[in-house]
Amino acid sequence: METKLIIILILMIAGAIHSLHARDLLSAIVSYGVVGYSLVVGFLLLKAPDLAIVQIVVETIALIIMVSVLIISTREDLAEKSTVKIKGQSYVNIRNLSFVFFALVTGVMLLYFFNIVTTGLPELGIHETRMATEYIANGVEGTGSINLVTAVVFDYRGYDTLGEATILFTAVMGILAILRLKTHKI
Amino acid sequence: MKGMTIIVKNVTALLAGLVFLYGCYIVLHGHxxxxxxxxxxxxxxxxxxxxxxxxxxxxFRLKKEKEESSMFEGxxxxxxxxxATGGLLLSVPVFFRNLLPGGTPGELFSAGVIPLYNIFVGIEVAAALLSIFLAFVIYKTEE
Structure with missing residues:
Protein backbone atom coordinates (compact mmCIF):
# COMPACT_ATOMS: atom_id res chain seq x y z
CA MET A 1 0.00 0.00 0.00
CA GLU A 2 2.86 2.40 0.71
CA THR A 3 4.13 2.16 -2.87
CA LYS A 4 0.66 3.10 -4.14
CA LEU A 5 0.63 6.05 -1.76
CA ILE A 6 4.07 7.13 -2.95
CA ILE A 7 2.94 7.02 -6.59
CA ILE A 8 -0.14 9.12 -5.74
CA LEU A 9 1.96 11.62 -3.78
CA ILE A 10 4.37 12.00 -6.72
CA LEU A 11 1.37 12.62 -9.01
CA MET A 12 0.09 15.27 -6.58
CA ILE A 13 3.46 17.03 -6.45
CA ALA A 14 3.67 17.01 -10.25
CA GLY A 15 0.18 18.49 -10.53
CA ALA A 16 0.97 21.21 -7.99
CA ILE A 17 4.21 22.17 -9.76
CA HIS A 18 2.48 22.28 -13.14
CA SER A 19 -0.34 24.41 -11.79
CA LEU A 20 2.25 26.90 -10.49
CA HIS A 21 4.04 27.18 -13.83
CA ALA A 22 1.12 26.99 -16.29
CA ARG A 23 0.74 30.18 -18.34
CA ASP A 24 -2.96 29.59 -19.03
CA LEU A 25 -4.95 29.87 -15.79
CA LEU A 26 -7.61 27.35 -16.86
CA SER A 27 -5.00 24.62 -17.30
CA ALA A 28 -3.58 25.64 -13.91
CA ILE A 29 -7.00 25.01 -12.35
CA VAL A 30 -7.31 21.64 -14.11
CA SER A 31 -3.91 20.49 -12.88
CA TYR A 32 -4.88 21.73 -9.42
CA GLY A 33 -7.81 19.32 -9.71
CA VAL A 34 -5.26 16.51 -10.14
CA VAL A 35 -4.03 17.29 -6.63
CA GLY A 36 -7.51 17.16 -5.11
CA TYR A 37 -8.72 14.00 -6.81
CA SER A 38 -5.45 12.16 -6.06
CA LEU A 39 -6.06 13.12 -2.44
CA VAL A 40 -9.46 11.36 -2.69
CA VAL A 41 -7.74 8.14 -3.82
CA GLY A 42 -5.23 8.55 -0.99
CA PHE A 43 -8.03 8.86 1.58
CA LEU A 44 -9.73 5.75 0.17
CA LEU A 45 -6.47 3.79 0.37
CA LEU A 46 -6.04 4.88 4.00
CA LYS A 47 -9.62 3.70 4.73
CA ALA A 48 -11.22 7.05 5.46
CA PRO A 49 -14.45 7.07 3.40
CA ASP A 50 -15.95 10.02 5.31
CA LEU A 51 -13.06 12.26 4.31
CA ALA A 52 -13.09 10.88 0.76
CA ILE A 53 -16.76 11.80 0.26
CA VAL A 54 -16.26 15.31 1.62
CA GLN A 55 -13.08 15.80 -0.41
CA ILE A 56 -14.54 14.63 -3.76
CA VAL A 57 -17.62 16.85 -3.48
CA VAL A 58 -15.83 19.91 -2.12
CA GLU A 59 -13.15 19.55 -4.80
CA THR A 60 -15.75 19.52 -7.58
CA ILE A 61 -17.59 22.58 -6.25
CA ALA A 62 -14.33 24.42 -5.57
CA LEU A 63 -13.27 23.83 -9.18
CA ILE A 64 -16.64 25.17 -10.41
CA ILE A 65 -16.31 28.27 -8.22
CA MET A 66 -12.73 28.86 -9.36
CA VAL A 67 -13.74 28.57 -13.03
CA SER A 68 -16.58 31.02 -12.43
CA VAL A 69 -14.07 33.45 -10.91
CA LEU A 70 -11.80 32.87 -13.91
CA ILE A 71 -14.61 33.86 -16.30
CA ILE A 72 -14.96 37.19 -14.45
CA SER A 73 -11.24 37.99 -14.35
CA THR A 74 -8.45 37.44 -16.93
CA ARG A 75 -7.33 34.10 -18.26
CA GLU A 76 -3.67 34.99 -18.76
CA ASP A 77 -1.23 34.75 -15.90
CA LEU A 78 0.10 38.24 -15.11
CA ALA A 79 3.56 37.25 -13.97
CA GLU A 80 5.65 39.74 -12.02
CA LYS A 81 9.02 40.67 -13.54
CA SER A 82 12.24 40.77 -11.56
CA THR A 83 13.20 44.25 -12.82
CA VAL A 84 11.04 47.33 -13.27
CA LYS A 85 11.74 50.03 -15.86
CA ILE A 86 10.91 53.60 -14.85
CA LYS A 87 11.96 56.45 -17.20
CA GLY A 88 14.54 54.34 -19.05
CA GLN A 89 16.33 53.22 -15.89
CA SER A 90 15.79 49.65 -14.62
CA TYR A 91 15.29 49.01 -10.94
CA VAL A 92 15.22 45.73 -9.00
CA ASN A 93 11.67 44.72 -8.00
CA ILE A 94 11.87 44.57 -4.20
CA ARG A 95 8.37 43.06 -3.85
CA ASN A 96 9.38 40.06 -5.97
CA LEU A 97 12.62 39.62 -4.01
CA SER A 98 10.78 39.73 -0.69
CA PHE A 99 8.33 37.09 -1.93
CA VAL A 100 11.24 34.76 -2.77
CA PHE A 101 12.84 35.46 0.61
CA PHE A 102 9.66 34.68 2.59
CA ALA A 103 9.02 31.55 0.55
CA LEU A 104 12.52 30.25 1.32
CA VAL A 105 12.23 31.06 5.05
CA THR A 106 8.80 29.39 5.30
CA GLY A 107 10.03 26.32 3.43
CA VAL A 108 13.02 25.87 5.73
CA MET A 109 10.80 26.31 8.81
CA LEU A 110 8.26 23.78 7.53
CA LEU A 111 10.99 21.22 6.80
CA TYR A 112 12.45 21.74 10.30
CA PHE A 113 9.11 21.20 12.08
CA PHE A 114 8.22 18.30 9.76
CA ASN A 115 11.48 16.64 10.77
CA ILE A 116 10.68 17.12 14.47
CA VAL A 117 7.13 15.79 14.11
CA THR A 118 7.90 12.72 12.02
CA THR A 119 10.53 11.38 14.41
CA GLY A 120 7.93 10.97 17.17
CA LEU A 121 5.18 9.38 15.11
CA PRO A 122 4.26 5.69 15.39
CA GLU A 123 4.14 3.55 12.25
CA LEU A 124 1.43 3.96 9.61
CA GLY A 125 -1.90 2.48 10.73
CA ILE A 126 -0.95 2.00 14.40
CA HIS A 127 -2.19 4.42 17.02
CA GLU A 128 -0.95 4.76 20.57
CA THR A 129 -2.92 7.78 21.74
CA ARG A 130 -5.06 7.40 24.86
CA MET A 131 -8.06 9.33 23.54
CA ALA A 132 -8.38 7.27 20.35
CA THR A 133 -8.43 4.02 22.31
CA GLU A 134 -11.13 5.48 24.56
CA TYR A 135 -13.26 6.62 21.65
CA ILE A 136 -13.04 3.29 19.82
CA ALA A 137 -13.88 1.31 22.96
CA ASN A 138 -16.76 3.42 24.31
CA GLY A 139 -17.95 5.49 21.35
CA VAL A 140 -21.08 3.52 20.49
CA GLU A 141 -22.37 3.19 24.06
CA GLY A 142 -21.50 6.79 24.91
CA THR A 143 -23.15 8.51 21.96
CA GLY A 144 -25.39 5.92 20.27
CA SER A 145 -23.88 6.69 16.87
CA ILE A 146 -22.62 3.77 14.77
CA ASN A 147 -20.45 6.02 12.62
CA LEU A 148 -17.56 6.83 14.93
CA VAL A 149 -16.44 9.83 12.88
CA THR A 150 -19.82 11.52 13.37
CA ALA A 151 -19.69 10.64 17.07
CA VAL A 152 -16.34 12.41 17.41
CA VAL A 153 -17.29 15.36 15.20
CA PHE A 154 -20.66 16.19 16.79
CA ASP A 155 -20.33 14.86 20.31
CA TYR A 156 -16.79 14.61 21.66
CA ARG A 157 -15.45 17.49 19.56
CA GLY A 158 -18.54 19.65 19.22
CA TYR A 159 -16.60 22.87 19.77
CA ASP A 160 -14.44 22.19 16.71
CA THR A 161 -17.49 21.63 14.52
CA LEU A 162 -19.02 24.86 15.77
CA GLY A 163 -15.78 26.63 14.80
CA GLU A 164 -15.82 25.01 11.36
CA ALA A 165 -19.39 26.10 10.69
CA THR A 166 -18.58 29.61 11.91
CA ILE A 167 -15.57 29.78 9.56
CA LEU A 168 -17.79 28.91 6.57
CA PHE A 169 -20.39 31.49 7.67
CA THR A 170 -17.74 34.20 8.04
CA ALA A 171 -16.22 33.38 4.64
CA VAL A 172 -19.60 33.74 2.93
CA MET A 173 -20.25 37.05 4.72
CA GLY A 174 -16.84 38.35 3.57
CA ILE A 175 -17.41 37.33 -0.06
CA LEU A 176 -20.89 38.88 -0.12
CA ALA A 177 -19.61 42.10 1.47
CA ILE A 178 -16.74 42.48 -1.03
CA LEU A 179 -18.90 41.76 -4.10
CA ARG A 180 -21.69 44.08 -2.93
CA LEU A 181 -19.20 46.90 -2.40
CA LYS A 182 -17.81 46.52 -5.92
CA THR A 183 -21.18 46.41 -7.64
CA HIS A 184 -22.34 49.54 -5.85
CA LYS A 185 -19.23 51.45 -6.84
CA ILE A 186 -19.76 50.66 -10.53
CA MET B 1 -24.26 32.94 -19.47
CA LYS B 2 -27.07 31.69 -21.70
CA GLY B 3 -27.47 28.06 -20.71
CA MET B 4 -26.68 24.93 -22.68
CA THR B 5 -28.47 22.87 -25.33
CA ILE B 6 -31.86 21.23 -24.82
CA ILE B 7 -30.26 17.78 -24.30
CA VAL B 8 -28.27 19.04 -21.33
CA LYS B 9 -31.30 20.85 -19.94
CA ASN B 10 -33.51 17.76 -20.04
CA VAL B 11 -30.85 15.47 -18.59
CA THR B 12 -30.11 17.86 -15.71
CA ALA B 13 -33.85 18.24 -15.05
CA LEU B 14 -33.98 14.46 -14.57
CA LEU B 15 -30.75 14.19 -12.61
CA ALA B 16 -30.93 17.17 -10.24
CA GLY B 17 -33.72 15.67 -8.16
CA LEU B 18 -31.79 12.44 -7.74
CA VAL B 19 -28.67 14.32 -6.69
CA PHE B 20 -30.74 16.33 -4.20
CA LEU B 21 -32.27 13.16 -2.74
CA TYR B 22 -28.85 11.53 -2.47
CA GLY B 23 -27.62 14.56 -0.54
CA CYS B 24 -30.59 14.29 1.82
CA TYR B 25 -29.83 10.58 2.28
CA ILE B 26 -26.21 11.31 3.16
CA VAL B 27 -27.28 13.97 5.68
CA LEU B 28 -29.97 11.85 7.35
CA HIS B 29 -27.83 8.71 7.59
CA GLY B 30 -24.80 10.63 8.84
CA HIS B 31 -24.72 8.74 12.14
CA PHE B 60 -34.19 31.22 -11.36
CA ARG B 61 -34.80 34.72 -10.29
CA LEU B 62 -31.32 34.48 -8.91
CA LYS B 63 -31.28 37.63 -6.86
CA LYS B 64 -34.18 36.49 -4.71
CA GLU B 65 -32.68 33.01 -4.60
CA LYS B 66 -29.44 34.38 -3.17
CA GLU B 67 -31.26 36.26 -0.43
CA GLU B 68 -33.17 33.13 0.50
CA SER B 69 -30.04 30.98 0.63
CA SER B 70 -28.33 33.58 2.82
CA MET B 71 -31.33 33.45 5.14
CA PHE B 72 -31.20 29.64 5.31
CA GLU B 73 -27.49 29.81 6.07
CA GLY B 74 -28.03 32.11 9.02
CA ALA B 84 -25.73 23.33 21.54
CA THR B 85 -26.65 25.83 24.25
CA GLY B 86 -29.92 24.02 24.98
CA GLY B 87 -28.03 21.59 27.19
CA LEU B 88 -27.09 24.47 29.49
CA LEU B 89 -30.73 25.11 30.44
CA LEU B 90 -31.57 21.59 31.59
CA SER B 91 -30.51 19.63 34.66
CA VAL B 92 -26.75 19.19 34.07
CA PRO B 93 -25.31 22.36 32.52
CA VAL B 94 -22.92 21.05 29.84
CA PHE B 95 -22.31 22.65 26.43
CA PHE B 96 -23.08 20.24 23.54
CA ARG B 97 -24.97 17.86 25.80
CA ASN B 98 -26.99 15.03 24.26
CA LEU B 99 -30.50 16.08 25.29
CA LEU B 100 -32.65 13.40 23.69
CA PRO B 101 -32.82 9.69 24.58
CA GLY B 102 -30.33 7.54 22.71
CA GLY B 103 -32.50 4.76 21.34
CA THR B 104 -31.03 1.55 19.95
CA PRO B 105 -27.79 2.11 18.04
CA GLY B 106 -28.11 1.28 14.34
CA GLU B 107 -31.63 2.60 13.72
CA LEU B 108 -32.45 5.78 11.83
CA PHE B 109 -33.97 7.52 14.86
CA SER B 110 -31.19 7.01 17.37
CA ALA B 111 -28.11 8.74 18.79
CA GLY B 112 -30.06 11.57 20.45
CA VAL B 113 -29.39 14.99 18.95
CA ILE B 114 -26.59 13.95 16.57
CA PRO B 115 -28.96 13.61 13.53
CA LEU B 116 -30.34 17.08 14.29
CA TYR B 117 -26.82 18.53 14.34
CA ASN B 118 -26.24 16.78 11.01
CA ILE B 119 -29.38 18.31 9.48
CA PHE B 120 -28.59 21.85 10.65
CA VAL B 121 -24.97 21.67 9.50
CA GLY B 122 -26.19 20.27 6.17
CA ILE B 123 -28.57 23.20 5.67
CA GLU B 124 -25.84 25.68 6.61
CA VAL B 125 -23.18 24.20 4.31
CA ALA B 126 -25.56 23.86 1.34
CA ALA B 127 -26.81 27.43 1.68
CA ALA B 128 -23.28 28.80 2.19
CA LEU B 129 -21.81 27.16 -0.94
CA LEU B 130 -24.86 28.07 -3.02
CA SER B 131 -24.71 31.70 -1.95
CA ILE B 132 -20.98 31.91 -2.76
CA PHE B 133 -21.67 30.56 -6.27
CA LEU B 134 -24.71 32.79 -6.82
CA ALA B 135 -22.80 35.84 -5.60
CA PHE B 136 -20.12 35.33 -8.29
CA VAL B 137 -22.73 34.65 -11.00
CA ILE B 138 -24.85 37.68 -10.10
CA TYR B 139 -21.79 39.90 -9.88
CA LYS B 140 -20.82 38.84 -13.42
CA THR B 141 -24.24 39.71 -14.85
CA GLU B 142 -24.65 43.00 -12.97
CA GLU B 143 -21.38 44.38 -14.29
Whole structure:
Protein backbone atom coordinates (compact mmCIF):
# COMPACT_ATOMS: atom_id res chain seq x y z
CA MET A 1 0.00 0.00 0.00
CA GLU A 2 2.86 2.40 0.71
CA THR A 3 4.13 2.16 -2.87
CA LYS A 4 0.66 3.10 -4.14
CA LEU A 5 0.63 6.05 -1.76
CA ILE A 6 4.07 7.13 -2.95
CA ILE A 7 2.94 7.02 -6.59
CA ILE A 8 -0.14 9.12 -5.74
CA LEU A 9 1.96 11.62 -3.78
CA ILE A 10 4.37 12.00 -6.72
CA LEU A 11 1.37 12.62 -9.01
CA MET A 12 0.09 15.27 -6.58
CA ILE A 13 3.46 17.03 -6.45
CA ALA A 14 3.67 17.01 -10.25
CA GLY A 15 0.18 18.49 -10.53
CA ALA A 16 0.97 21.21 -7.99
CA ILE A 17 4.21 22.17 -9.76
CA HIS A 18 2.48 22.28 -13.14
CA SER A 19 -0.34 24.41 -11.79
CA LEU A 20 2.25 26.90 -10.49
CA HIS A 21 4.04 27.18 -13.83
CA ALA A 22 1.12 26.99 -16.29
CA ARG A 23 0.74 30.18 -18.34
CA ASP A 24 -2.96 29.59 -19.03
CA LEU A 25 -4.95 29.87 -15.79
CA LEU A 26 -7.61 27.35 -16.86
CA SER A 27 -5.00 24.62 -17.30
CA ALA A 28 -3.58 25.64 -13.91
CA ILE A 29 -7.00 25.01 -12.35
CA VAL A 30 -7.31 21.64 -14.11
CA SER A 31 -3.91 20.49 -12.88
CA TYR A 32 -4.88 21.73 -9.42
CA GLY A 33 -7.81 19.32 -9.71
CA VAL A 34 -5.26 16.51 -10.14
CA VAL A 35 -4.03 17.29 -6.63
CA GLY A 36 -7.51 17.16 -5.11
CA TYR A 37 -8.72 14.00 -6.81
CA SER A 38 -5.45 12.16 -6.06
CA LEU A 39 -6.06 13.12 -2.44
CA VAL A 40 -9.46 11.36 -2.69
CA VAL A 41 -7.74 8.14 -3.82
CA GLY A 42 -5.23 8.55 -0.99
CA PHE A 43 -8.03 8.86 1.58
CA LEU A 44 -9.73 5.75 0.17
CA LEU A 45 -6.47 3.79 0.37
CA LEU A 46 -6.04 4.88 4.00
CA LYS A 47 -9.62 3.70 4.73
CA ALA A 48 -11.22 7.05 5.46
CA PRO A 49 -14.45 7.07 3.40
CA ASP A 50 -15.95 10.02 5.31
CA LEU A 51 -13.06 12.26 4.31
CA ALA A 52 -13.09 10.88 0.76
CA ILE A 53 -16.76 11.80 0.26
CA VAL A 54 -16.26 15.31 1.62
CA GLN A 55 -13.08 15.80 -0.41
CA ILE A 56 -14.54 14.63 -3.76
CA VAL A 57 -17.62 16.85 -3.48
CA VAL A 58 -15.83 19.91 -2.12
CA GLU A 59 -13.15 19.55 -4.80
CA THR A 60 -15.75 19.52 -7.58
CA ILE A 61 -17.59 22.58 -6.25
CA ALA A 62 -14.33 24.42 -5.57
CA LEU A 63 -13.27 23.83 -9.18
CA ILE A 64 -16.64 25.17 -10.41
CA ILE A 65 -16.31 28.27 -8.22
CA MET A 66 -12.73 28.86 -9.36
CA VAL A 67 -13.74 28.57 -13.03
CA SER A 68 -16.58 31.02 -12.43
CA VAL A 69 -14.07 33.45 -10.91
CA LEU A 70 -11.80 32.87 -13.91
CA ILE A 71 -14.61 33.86 -16.30
CA ILE A 72 -14.96 37.19 -14.45
CA SER A 73 -11.24 37.99 -14.35
CA THR A 74 -8.45 37.44 -16.93
CA ARG A 75 -7.33 34.10 -18.26
CA GLU A 76 -3.67 34.99 -18.76
CA ASP A 77 -1.23 34.75 -15.90
CA LEU A 78 0.10 38.24 -15.11
CA ALA A 79 3.56 37.25 -13.97
CA GLU A 80 5.65 39.74 -12.02
CA LYS A 81 9.02 40.67 -13.54
CA SER A 82 12.24 40.77 -11.56
CA THR A 83 13.20 44.25 -12.82
CA VAL A 84 11.04 47.33 -13.27
CA LYS A 85 11.74 50.03 -15.86
CA ILE A 86 10.91 53.60 -14.85
CA LYS A 87 11.96 56.45 -17.20
CA GLY A 88 14.54 54.34 -19.05
CA GLN A 89 16.33 53.22 -15.89
CA SER A 90 15.79 49.65 -14.62
CA TYR A 91 15.29 49.01 -10.94
CA VAL A 92 15.22 45.73 -9.00
CA ASN A 93 11.67 44.72 -8.00
CA ILE A 94 11.87 44.57 -4.20
CA ARG A 95 8.37 43.06 -3.85
CA ASN A 96 9.38 40.06 -5.97
CA LEU A 97 12.62 39.62 -4.01
CA SER A 98 10.78 39.73 -0.69
CA PHE A 99 8.33 37.09 -1.93
CA VAL A 100 11.24 34.76 -2.77
CA PHE A 101 12.84 35.46 0.61
CA PHE A 102 9.66 34.68 2.59
CA ALA A 103 9.02 31.55 0.55
CA LEU A 104 12.52 30.25 1.32
CA VAL A 105 12.23 31.06 5.05
CA THR A 106 8.80 29.39 5.30
CA GLY A 107 10.03 26.32 3.43
CA VAL A 108 13.02 25.87 5.73
CA MET A 109 10.80 26.31 8.81
CA LEU A 110 8.26 23.78 7.53
CA LEU A 111 10.99 21.22 6.80
CA TYR A 112 12.45 21.74 10.30
CA PHE A 113 9.11 21.20 12.08
CA PHE A 114 8.22 18.30 9.76
CA ASN A 115 11.48 16.64 10.77
CA ILE A 116 10.68 17.12 14.47
CA VAL A 117 7.13 15.79 14.11
CA THR A 118 7.90 12.72 12.02
CA THR A 119 10.53 11.38 14.41
CA GLY A 120 7.93 10.97 17.17
CA LEU A 121 5.18 9.38 15.11
CA PRO A 122 4.26 5.69 15.39
CA GLU A 123 4.14 3.55 12.25
CA LEU A 124 1.43 3.96 9.61
CA GLY A 125 -1.90 2.48 10.73
CA ILE A 126 -0.95 2.00 14.40
CA HIS A 127 -2.19 4.42 17.02
CA GLU A 128 -0.95 4.76 20.57
CA THR A 129 -2.92 7.78 21.74
CA ARG A 130 -5.06 7.40 24.86
CA MET A 131 -8.06 9.33 23.54
CA ALA A 132 -8.38 7.27 20.35
CA THR A 133 -8.43 4.02 22.31
CA GLU A 134 -11.13 5.48 24.56
CA TYR A 135 -13.26 6.62 21.65
CA ILE A 136 -13.04 3.29 19.82
CA ALA A 137 -13.88 1.31 22.96
CA ASN A 138 -16.76 3.42 24.31
CA GLY A 139 -17.95 5.49 21.35
CA VAL A 140 -21.08 3.52 20.49
CA GLU A 141 -22.37 3.19 24.06
CA GLY A 142 -21.50 6.79 24.91
CA THR A 143 -23.15 8.51 21.96
CA GLY A 144 -25.39 5.92 20.27
CA SER A 145 -23.88 6.69 16.87
CA ILE A 146 -22.62 3.77 14.77
CA ASN A 147 -20.45 6.02 12.62
CA LEU A 148 -17.56 6.83 14.93
CA VAL A 149 -16.44 9.83 12.88
CA THR A 150 -19.82 11.52 13.37
CA ALA A 151 -19.69 10.64 17.07
CA VAL A 152 -16.34 12.41 17.41
CA VAL A 153 -17.29 15.36 15.20
CA PHE A 154 -20.66 16.19 16.79
CA ASP A 155 -20.33 14.86 20.31
CA TYR A 156 -16.79 14.61 21.66
CA ARG A 157 -15.45 17.49 19.56
CA GLY A 158 -18.54 19.65 19.22
CA TYR A 159 -16.60 22.87 19.77
CA ASP A 160 -14.44 22.19 16.71
CA THR A 161 -17.49 21.63 14.52
CA LEU A 162 -19.02 24.86 15.77
CA GLY A 163 -15.78 26.63 14.80
CA GLU A 164 -15.82 25.01 11.36
CA ALA A 165 -19.39 26.10 10.69
CA THR A 166 -18.58 29.61 11.91
CA ILE A 167 -15.57 29.78 9.56
CA LEU A 168 -17.79 28.91 6.57
CA PHE A 169 -20.39 31.49 7.67
CA THR A 170 -17.74 34.20 8.04
CA ALA A 171 -16.22 33.38 4.64
CA VAL A 172 -19.60 33.74 2.93
CA MET A 173 -20.25 37.05 4.72
CA GLY A 174 -16.84 38.35 3.57
CA ILE A 175 -17.41 37.33 -0.06
CA LEU A 176 -20.89 38.88 -0.12
CA ALA A 177 -19.61 42.10 1.47
CA ILE A 178 -16.74 42.48 -1.03
CA LEU A 179 -18.90 41.76 -4.10
CA ARG A 180 -21.69 44.08 -2.93
CA LEU A 181 -19.20 46.90 -2.40
CA LYS A 182 -17.81 46.52 -5.92
CA THR A 183 -21.18 46.41 -7.64
CA HIS A 184 -22.34 49.54 -5.85
CA LYS A 185 -19.23 51.45 -6.84
CA ILE A 186 -19.76 50.66 -10.53
CA MET B 1 -24.26 32.94 -19.47
CA LYS B 2 -27.07 31.69 -21.70
CA GLY B 3 -27.47 28.06 -20.71
CA MET B 4 -26.68 24.93 -22.68
CA THR B 5 -28.47 22.87 -25.33
CA ILE B 6 -31.86 21.23 -24.82
CA ILE B 7 -30.26 17.78 -24.30
CA VAL B 8 -28.27 19.04 -21.33
CA LYS B 9 -31.30 20.85 -19.94
CA ASN B 10 -33.51 17.76 -20.04
CA VAL B 11 -30.85 15.47 -18.59
CA THR B 12 -30.11 17.86 -15.71
CA ALA B 13 -33.85 18.24 -15.05
CA LEU B 14 -33.98 14.46 -14.57
CA LEU B 15 -30.75 14.19 -12.61
CA ALA B 16 -30.93 17.17 -10.24
CA GLY B 17 -33.72 15.67 -8.16
CA LEU B 18 -31.79 12.44 -7.74
CA VAL B 19 -28.67 14.32 -6.69
CA PHE B 20 -30.74 16.33 -4.20
CA LEU B 21 -32.27 13.16 -2.74
CA TYR B 22 -28.85 11.53 -2.47
CA GLY B 23 -27.62 14.56 -0.54
CA CYS B 24 -30.59 14.29 1.82
CA TYR B 25 -29.83 10.58 2.28
CA ILE B 26 -26.21 11.31 3.16
CA VAL B 27 -27.28 13.97 5.68
CA LEU B 28 -29.97 11.85 7.35
CA HIS B 29 -27.83 8.71 7.59
CA GLY B 30 -24.80 10.63 8.84
CA HIS B 31 -24.72 8.74 12.14
CA UNK B 32 -24.99 5.31 10.45
CA UNK B 33 -22.94 5.40 7.24
CA UNK B 34 -19.95 7.44 6.05
CA UNK B 35 -20.81 11.04 5.33
CA UNK B 36 -22.71 13.55 7.38
CA UNK B 37 -23.68 17.19 7.40
CA UNK B 38 -20.70 18.59 5.53
CA UNK B 39 -20.65 16.04 2.69
CA UNK B 40 -24.42 15.90 2.26
CA UNK B 41 -24.81 19.67 2.33
CA UNK B 42 -22.19 20.03 -0.36
CA UNK B 43 -24.02 17.48 -2.56
CA UNK B 44 -27.30 19.39 -2.10
CA UNK B 45 -25.57 22.64 -3.10
CA UNK B 46 -24.16 20.76 -6.12
CA UNK B 47 -27.65 19.87 -7.36
CA UNK B 48 -28.69 23.54 -7.38
CA UNK B 49 -25.41 24.59 -9.03
CA UNK B 50 -26.03 21.94 -11.73
CA UNK B 51 -29.42 23.48 -12.51
CA UNK B 52 -28.05 27.02 -12.62
CA UNK B 53 -25.16 26.09 -14.94
CA UNK B 54 -27.32 24.05 -17.33
CA UNK B 55 -30.25 26.46 -17.60
CA UNK B 56 -28.39 29.75 -17.60
CA UNK B 57 -29.00 32.72 -15.41
CA UNK B 58 -32.60 33.44 -16.43
CA UNK B 59 -33.88 30.17 -14.96
CA PHE B 60 -34.19 31.22 -11.36
CA ARG B 61 -34.80 34.72 -10.29
CA LEU B 62 -31.32 34.48 -8.91
CA LYS B 63 -31.28 37.63 -6.86
CA LYS B 64 -34.18 36.49 -4.71
CA GLU B 65 -32.68 33.01 -4.60
CA LYS B 66 -29.44 34.38 -3.17
CA GLU B 67 -31.26 36.26 -0.43
CA GLU B 68 -33.17 33.13 0.50
CA SER B 69 -30.04 30.98 0.63
CA SER B 70 -28.33 33.58 2.82
CA MET B 71 -31.33 33.45 5.14
CA PHE B 72 -31.20 29.64 5.31
CA GLU B 73 -27.49 29.81 6.07
CA GLY B 74 -28.03 32.11 9.02
CA UNK B 75 -30.96 30.03 10.26
CA UNK B 76 -28.93 26.82 10.06
CA UNK B 77 -26.03 28.05 12.16
CA UNK B 78 -28.43 29.73 14.61
CA UNK B 79 -30.31 26.46 15.17
CA UNK B 80 -26.98 24.68 15.63
CA UNK B 81 -25.98 27.16 18.34
CA UNK B 82 -29.39 27.01 20.05
CA UNK B 83 -29.25 23.22 20.14
CA ALA B 84 -25.73 23.33 21.54
CA THR B 85 -26.65 25.83 24.25
CA GLY B 86 -29.92 24.02 24.98
CA GLY B 87 -28.03 21.59 27.19
CA LEU B 88 -27.09 24.47 29.49
CA LEU B 89 -30.73 25.11 30.44
CA LEU B 90 -31.57 21.59 31.59
CA SER B 91 -30.51 19.63 34.66
CA VAL B 92 -26.75 19.19 34.07
CA PRO B 93 -25.31 22.36 32.52
CA VAL B 94 -22.92 21.05 29.84
CA PHE B 95 -22.31 22.65 26.43
CA PHE B 96 -23.08 20.24 23.54
CA ARG B 97 -24.97 17.86 25.80
CA ASN B 98 -26.99 15.03 24.26
CA LEU B 99 -30.50 16.08 25.29
CA LEU B 100 -32.65 13.40 23.69
CA PRO B 101 -32.82 9.69 24.58
CA GLY B 102 -30.33 7.54 22.71
CA GLY B 103 -32.50 4.76 21.34
CA THR B 104 -31.03 1.55 19.95
CA PRO B 105 -27.79 2.11 18.04
CA GLY B 106 -28.11 1.28 14.34
CA GLU B 107 -31.63 2.60 13.72
CA LEU B 108 -32.45 5.78 11.83
CA PHE B 109 -33.97 7.52 14.86
CA SER B 110 -31.19 7.01 17.37
CA ALA B 111 -28.11 8.74 18.79
CA GLY B 112 -30.06 11.57 20.45
CA VAL B 113 -29.39 14.99 18.95
CA ILE B 114 -26.59 13.95 16.57
CA PRO B 115 -28.96 13.61 13.53
CA LEU B 116 -30.34 17.08 14.29
CA TYR B 117 -26.82 18.53 14.34
CA ASN B 118 -26.24 16.78 11.01
CA ILE B 119 -29.38 18.31 9.48
CA PHE B 120 -28.59 21.85 10.65
CA VAL B 121 -24.97 21.67 9.50
CA GLY B 122 -26.19 20.27 6.17
CA ILE B 123 -28.57 23.20 5.67
CA GLU B 124 -25.84 25.68 6.61
CA VAL B 125 -23.18 24.20 4.31
CA ALA B 126 -25.56 23.86 1.34
CA ALA B 127 -26.81 27.43 1.68
CA ALA B 128 -23.28 28.80 2.19
CA LEU B 129 -21.81 27.16 -0.94
CA LEU B 130 -24.86 28.07 -3.02
CA SER B 131 -24.71 31.70 -1.95
CA ILE B 132 -20.98 31.91 -2.76
CA PHE B 133 -21.67 30.56 -6.27
CA LEU B 134 -24.71 32.79 -6.82
CA ALA B 135 -22.80 35.84 -5.60
CA PHE B 136 -20.12 35.33 -8.29
CA VAL B 137 -22.73 34.65 -11.00
CA ILE B 138 -24.85 37.68 -10.10
CA TYR B 139 -21.79 39.90 -9.88
CA LYS B 140 -20.82 38.84 -13.42
CA THR B 141 -24.24 39.71 -14.85
CA GLU B 142 -24.65 43.00 -12.97
CA GLU B 143 -21.38 44.38 -14.29
Missing amino acids: LTPGGGFAGGTIIAGSFILLVIANGIQY AGILCFLLL
